[in-house]
């Protein structure tokens with residue numbers, strides 16, 4: 001007899017409802033239905049050609065082995081230069097780890113920092129993996145309900161109120177998934193002040209930097225050299241499937257993060273690292289900035305369209321590619337609403353329940369990761385659905 005039982009921790013690791021939406025959307029497409037995809041959290045654009053070319057060139061010489069656990073020195077040097085140019089901060093390449101996506105960076109950061117029972121504060125709504133990963137590494141996620149009035153971000157005040165005897169740190173993401181909202185310099189500075197007073201840690205997820213449309217995206221490293229900062233080649237750089245990101249850790253954590261990289265991953269994908277050497281070059285950046293303009297146009301159109309239909313929206317979200325819309329004018333159950341919208345109108349969106357429990361049944365996440373024409377079609381279908389015509 002074998003023990004047919006998964007770990008207790010797995011009881012509290014949830015799956016994504018958006019996967020259900022995507023699976024159902026695929027089934028409907030298989031049956032010949034046309035589906036407007038606004039559920040997907042990845043750019044619809046392909047990887048920029050200079051990055052693909054660099055990857056192919058590397059693959060063609062066939063020498064695809066592990067890299068050192070921390071990642072290619074040449075790529076870490078480029079990232080270090082990027083921090084100097086973009087944020088005017090000096091980050092030694094010795095503190096930069098190349099990881100399998102921001103997901104890899106999150107696991108290394110949390111495994112480096114957490115002791116059993118350590119509580120970690122995070123915004124609700126927020127990126128769903130954070131609480132699951134904190135649990136997996138023995139910590140206790142503590143969701144802090146944030147509202148439109150706080151721009152759906154943790155503030156020093158809300159974090160301070162939630163800070164308890166076992167709280168050890170805070171996780172933030174700016175721009176945020178699912179809300180697209182950002183923390184500005186002043187808000188981040190207040191949060192850093194709190195974390196320092198409490199002698200806690202700050203993990204700053206900056207994966208949507210570059211996809212900020214009005215205000216500059218502030219890196220936590222501009223304010224706090226001890227922050228754990230993660231970013232990725234997935235979103236702005238359009239490289240989701242290459243599974244590549246990075247983590248910057250303070251000096252005291254370099255050795256621990258290195259040992260974790262060795263044990264968890266050996267190294268990030270080698271061909272992806274070589275391809276990403278082209279990511280910061282001028283021809284690639286030109287393509288990426290054009291795409292950012294396109295995302296901004298889509299955001300403006302979707303925002304106006306949803307507001308006209310009667311969804312309650314805050315200020316225009318200034319980053320990422322999401323609009324988190326309050327649908328309480330139409331339903332008290334956003335999950336059922338999303339499923340019916342998919343079935344009857346052929347529009348796929350993500351219900352709020354994927355991002356936490358804070359009024360989740362009143363919210364829907366719309367991703368503008370599809371063309372202007374498809375967004376227009378999606379809005380028309382939602383209009384018809386709300387009018388009872390579908």
Ligand SMILES: Cc1ncc(COP(=O)(O)O)c(C=O)c1O
Nearest residue numbers: 041101102103127177232234245
């Ligand atoms: C806020 C946030 N962090 C991290 C990730 C993980 O991204 P990846 O592992 O592709 O870099 C995502 C993906 O959607 C995200 O939205």
